[in-house]
Amino acid sequence: MKKIQVIQFGLGPIGVESLKLAVEQSWLEVIGGVDIDPAKAGRTLADLTGVPALASARVFPSLDALFAAVGQPDVVLHTAGSSAAASFGQMKPALDRGVSVASTCEELIFPALKTPQLAAEYDALCRRTGARIAGTGVNPGFVMDILPICLTGVSREVKSIYVERVVNASTRRQPLQAKIGSGQNPDDFRAKFAAGKAGHAGFQQSVALVAHAMGWKLDEIRETCEPVVATSRVVTKFFDVAPGQSLGIHQKCYGLVGGETRIKLDLQMYLDAPLPHDAIVVRGRPDLNLVLNGGVAGDDATVAALINIVPRLLGAAPGVRLMTELAVPAWQSPGR
């Protein structure tokens, strides 16, 4: 069987993890990488990842430069930001050539929410060229949207969907602990969230995707985020948080129809959070009550979702695709 050729766009920590997983797959061939950081251009992916097998794959400063040097891949693995508009723009050279894109961009989970015009334009572009682009991940992309949607496959009736996720951020990487405001003044964090500069990205997109799958036309998506404030000192590998400072976030997002809450997502992500778990409650017929004890580890799961989507993406019709339009998620065995 011919290998699927991929390149990695974005060589930050998630991009490096994506490459490490991609190179283990006998059905994938990594032919290069792209990063806008001039310090990375020209280096090899072996150099950036520590994986000797990537010694012949180089980093280019742009997709065009990569295509000119090594030809077109089948798929771009895109891990370079949360904005759908920015991601569409970054991926245009690939989509123009009919090259498909799997992305961890949070807003691409449901790009019609914030950029409906752009989503329609890129959908038309993809249909012309034969490319597909889809966002995936663990959250958004799985725990709070695809998994509850999948669960309703055995529902005669669904009245409401509630999902809660409690993440112990002490076990996560430094950038995530920083992003949730660890050690910050709670009022500073509130101001940042109000300005759209803090909090968990893609939450509203998860609500929009669930509503879309359920056929619910939402009147409103409402989102709140409060800092979780330390009552005693908390120390991690990266932060030393005094009482009164922030440990992380308690973020909620509601999808309403006619004044009724049909969807509620509740995310607590903070240092030393006890009892990490994911839970889903579907009210309907039958009622369904799911718990993932310990939750789904974020970083491993994000790159897993990205690699696992590749064959399903290539099996889908060209266009801007939603995860709900692809075949059931599944682990892709390295030897498949």
Add this chain to the structure above:
Amino acid sequence: MKKIQVIQFGLGPIGVESLKLAVEQSWLEVIGGVDIDPAKAGRTLADLTGVPALASARVFPSLDALFAAVGQPDVVLHTAGSSAAASFGQMKPALDRGVSVASTCEELIFPALKTPQLAAEYDALCRRTGARIAGTGVNPGFVMDILPICLTGVSREVKSIYVERVVNASTRRQPLQAKIGSGQNPDDFRAKFAAGKAGHAGFQQSVALVAHAMGWKLDEIRETCEPVVATSRVVTKFFDVAPGQSLGIHQKCYGLVGGETRIKLDLQMYLDAPLPHDAIVVRGRPDLNLVLNGGVAGDDATVAALINIVPRLLGAAPGVRLMTELAVPAWQSPGR
């Protein structure tokens, strides 16, 4: 939007429930039914279901008779047995005409396991005519196969999959309580299971579907079934079971690769079973530990799975399709 026209093949208790759910969907139109029972032919579906909206839909003794009288539907809802070979044969007149089939037939969850030659022949037939046929349901079809497979969509590595399901059969319908051997002599039940005449159908197909999705070539599928024996009297609406008689089944199925158990399914279905639940453990990276408290109610969920699959089936390529080849399961809103 044009309604999807369906007919119901098999008018037993599950077929009647399927019709009751189908008639609530504004996107479906029920145009008739088929049953081989001469006492049902010629009656209306309203008469059989108690649903007045089905007054103009009649029961025919065969698909050919129905097609001649009311034309071809888009989809046949098939609830008439557990054998893939029998179901393929029953559905041939529909598939010959390019009419797709959604079925609760347990063996159709993975028809290549018991009837590989027939599955290949019908796949070729469907590709010629444009029809699709797929098996679905709650078990097999969801709890012990599709749900664990979906969960591995966020796995970097999967070493093994364990699923257990505990069902309190006291809450279920009489035929199910009878099927699991309630009130029988345990040795009689053992003899029946050994002869292939008792136990939960489709268990091996669930193992085969999970293995297929994981890319594991199994050396062996091993299945055992033991009666659960009453230690004190148990009374339900339908049975009065004395100590020493059977309350139901404890059935296990293993998928082995090189002597190692990669897949284990464990089903306890008996009268007065305490703590009904479904649980999934994926060993790998990350480890995943899922519990459905209370479990998924079987009868409601089975017909829900059948109706919910219809649009996804029509969106798939022609052929004998597996659930893993269709888009992520999801509830289909009646007003969609």
